[in-house]
Amino acid sequence: MRTPWLAAALAATAVLPAVVLPAAAQGVSDGKVKIGILNDQSGVYADFGGKSSVEAAKMAAEDFGGKVLDAPIEIVSADHQNKPDIASNIAREWYDTEQVDSIMELTTSSVALAVQGLSQEKKKIDIVTGAATTDLTGKACSPYGFHWAYDTHSQAVGTGGALVKAGGDSWFFITADYAFGYSLEEQTSTFVKQEGGQVLGSVRVPLSTTDFSSFLLQAQASGSKVVGLANAGLDTSNAIKGAAEFGIVAGGQRLAALLFTLADVHGLGLDAAQGLSLTEGFYWDRDDASREFGKRFMERTGNMPNMIHAGTYSAVLQYLKAIEAAGTDETEAVAKKLHEMPVEDVFAGKGTVGPNGRMFHDMYLMEVKKPEDSKGDWDYYNVLATIPAQEAFIDPAKSGCPLVTQ
Known part of the structure; x- marks a missing residue:
């Protein structure tokens, strides 16, 4: 079902009137x-x-x-x-x-x-x-x-929503201590709760932290079914490495990499990354x-x-x-x-x-392949589901943008 703004946008692209600009505005300045x-x-x-x-x-x-x-x-x-x-x-x-x-x-x-x-x-x-x-x-x-x-909404809908539906109904977040991390945790928490799950706690971690020991111990002690990593890049990689050392997954908890990309999987390696759920907007082998x-x-x-x-x-x-x-x-x-x-x-x-x-x-919900299932370098994902654009992103009318008229 198309939202009114989308229907209008598509209609506008069908027959666009010529835009006549003043002579001074023509060309490259x-x-x-x-x-x-x-x-x-x-x-x-x-x-x-x-x-x-x-x-x-x-x-x-x-x-x-x-x-x-x-x-x-x-x-x-x-x-x-x-x-x-x-x-x-x-x-x-x-x-x-x-x-x-x-x-x-x-x-x-x-x-x-x-x-x-x-x-x-x-x-x-x-x-x-x-x-x-x-x-x-x-x-x-x-x-x-x-x-x-x-954006944080697309990541929360993809990875967060999928794991709750798969039984991961209790979460603890390890969150990057700035605007991105807060937004990712907040929006994922919303989807968890909407699906009947609960958030047992969270801890905020400074950017570029290398030792996640104390934060992972808190996540382990929470008893949550899912440990949500609301961070990105090397911070997520370091958290995953630490989780392996502490036996987080071996102990029955799942790791949710809420913003992890192909480059990060490659850097981490399939041995450590296998089984991770993540969401991306592009995959080279699609x-x-x-x-x-x-x-x-x-x-x-x-x-x-x-x-x-x-x-x-x-x-x-x-x-x-x-x-x-x-x-x-x-x-x-x-x-x-x-x-x-x-x-x-x-x-x-x-x-x-x-x-x-x-x-x-x-957007696309991915699962990182096991090493034995990969055909070679960069063959890292199984595409589990396509998340339609209108589900992946917030309706502009509900975005809080003051430029959007109802």
Whole structure:
């Protein structure tokens, strides 16, 4: 069943009136289109997105032809070190002096929220693929802000909802101590309780923690059926390694990796990761198109893409398509096209963008294969279920975004 906003969006894409812009707004303002990929390239999320996301952005620019409206496309990047102040300073310099037109990726929710706020102030488009908080398209939404690959709601619906239905009706959370972790725990808890389960407790853990001993002991002592890891990247990997040492799974508890990607599974290895339930928006071995993309990505990076990498490719490609459709790189015109145009590419399949900037696409519930079931490197997932776009993400009317009219 289509929601009213989705029906309207699809109707709008069927017959779009020509947009007539003033002569001064036509074309590319400074002779080039410059896109900044701002993310963690040296810390806990370096494999999660990192330099591979930069390569994904370059692939999109190349696949588009290297130019848009006869202007060259330039990709620049920087490491924000997971610090909002550093990210904001880089973004401000990019906007004010480096002629950057749009910033994307933005791993870490606190960083993404800070840069989205600055982008709104500067009237620049940002497209988030690496951060998870639903506030980006909720209370902190922006007319120029877009959220692309996944969010805490999609992860909670996928992994959390599936495990409760499978009998995991009591949970204890080990939660990253910042906005992303809080949101992921809160939304997963909501789904657990809606399905008749209960939350026995939680503990908050600083970013980049290496020793999870005390936190895992609390989870073990809780007697919960499921230990929910509301963190990501190396933090999740370290928690899983510690859980193995403490015999968490051997003792009868299940681990739920609420945000874990193919890159993380590869780093951890199948011996430790086997049996994990997780949710991603992309898998390289899903169909012929994803396999072709994966092969090209592997040739450039030495890795198969996860949903952040493929999502970044999609975001850059759609931004360029929007500039082309608008006939200008002027922010208001491009943002309008981003809201109107369907998203059709190797990542999204057939996606749509809501009035709050949320890109709607299917998500996939995965189970990590046992070592003996894997056919080789990167053959890591069994796809258990497809989560339809309208279930995976929050209805814009219920998102809390003040830009959405009922």
